Amino acid sequence: QVQLQESGPGLVKPSGTLSLTCAVSGGSISSSNWWSWVRQPPGKGLEWIGEIYHSGSTNYNPSLKSRVTISVDKSKNQFSLKLSSVTAADTAVYYCARDLGTSGAAFDIWGQGTMVTVSS
């Protein structure tokens, strides 16, 4: 079955760029699914960051759009997140997830999540 695994630095300096990768195993990233990033600040709720299709098409959360880039690497079966100009407010657990493909926001497979702290 499909599994997702996030990886990347756990500590990022303020004003820097957060970079994470989600490796897809047990299936192809070129399947008919959109692939998303979702984050959760400590003690708070879930926030959708954005999504990508294997063709490279993307959709982003309007509140983060100016700082977010999501890309796909089909050769490595993975997709990535870059979030620029980070502040302490970007400290969160970052999850990658697969959309089931119904009418959106139905994430049936999740990575375990990776904690990213923004601090000097």
Place this chain on the structure above:
Amino acid sequence: QSVLTQPPSASGTPGQRVTISCSGSSSNIGSNTVNWYQQLPGTAPKLLIYSNNQRPSGVPDRFSGSKSGTSASLAISGLQSEDEADYYCAAWDDSLNAVFGGGTKLTVL
């Protein structure tokens, strides 16, 4: 502030039926389906209900979902102690982004 509105907390005793509401607008719940997630402490969210009322394989039929207009509800019958968790609703918004509710913390008394 979340786009979808949920009560911050809910509670019930074992065996009871509990419902959690989720309110949105015409651009999200009103025109797209609703999904529900269960998040146990320290774990990733788990898809509980998709397309308003469909259960993924393995989800007990104690969990059910419904939608009417711009609101949706998650019902949990035969409440069990292991149902104590945070529950989130989510939907696609016509502005091309996914939106979540703020989450409801369910306590089993």
